[in-house]
Amino acid sequence: xxxxxxxxxxxxSLDGVxxxxxxxxxAERERDERARVGLASRLLAREGASVRAxxxxxxxxxxxxxxxxxxxxxxxxxxxxVLVPLDAIAMIEGVxxxxxxxxxxxxxxxxxxxxRELAATGDPVAVDTSAGRWAGRIAxxxxxxxxxxxxxxxxxxxxxxxxxxxxx
Numbered sequence: 001x002x003x004x005x006x007x008x009x010x011x012x013s014l015d016g017v018x019x020x021x022x023x024x025x026x027a028e029r030e031r032d033e034r035a036r037v038g039l040a041s042r043l044l045a046r047e048g049a050s051v052r053a054x055x056x057x058x059x060x061x062x063x064x065x066x067x068x069x070x071x072x073x074x075x076x077x078x079x080x081x082v083l084v085p086l087d088a089i090a091m092i093e094g095v096x097x098x099x100x101x102x103x104x105x106x107x108x109x110x111x112x113x114x115x116r117e118l119a120a121t122g123d124p125v126a127v128d129t130s131a132g133r134w135a136g137r138i139a140x141x142x143x144x145x146x147x148x149x150x151x152x153x154x155x156x157x158x159x160x161x162x163x164x165x166x167x168x
Contacts, residue, residue: 037099039086040107043068045100051075053084053092055163057130069109070102080167083118085111088163111159115141124168129161135168 052062063075075082119138126135136150148155
């Protein structure tokens with residue numbers, strides 16, 4: 001009968017509209033979810049994997065991801081571990097698409113937090129900035145700077161200028 005075909009065609013048409021709407025909604029949700037993913041989450045998901053970062057001054061740091069938090073990544077290179085503020089990265093290769101969940105504490109863990117722990121150990125470090133590299137021991141870390149001591153000379157380095165901190 002003609003009505004049966006008409007209803008079947010109408011149902012198929014509406015089903016197609018529903019599917020397109022559903023597919024569009026899924027795509028929109030995926031875009032929204034991706035927009036909330038930070039670089040630290042992607043780096044943490046790559047723990048143990050090799051990456052290569054080009055810093056804002058053009059220097060390259062390559063190594064395996066040892067750890068990451070909201071504002072930094074810790075890479076293991078042949079000379080030891082290198083702390084790199086995420087703000088110092090101009091481009092990075094090898095991040096992949098996987099995402100790890102960052103706890104609220106880890107998300108808020110800034111570079112200063114790690115540097116304070118490093119200061120407590122007293123280990124000698126080399127601090128890279130776009131203006132050069134200085135070696136010494138971190139004596140103190142303020143809200144936006146660190147004091148680096150070498151040969152009784154204290155150099156104050158703004159955290160915003162840090163490109164990398166590595167063992168000296």
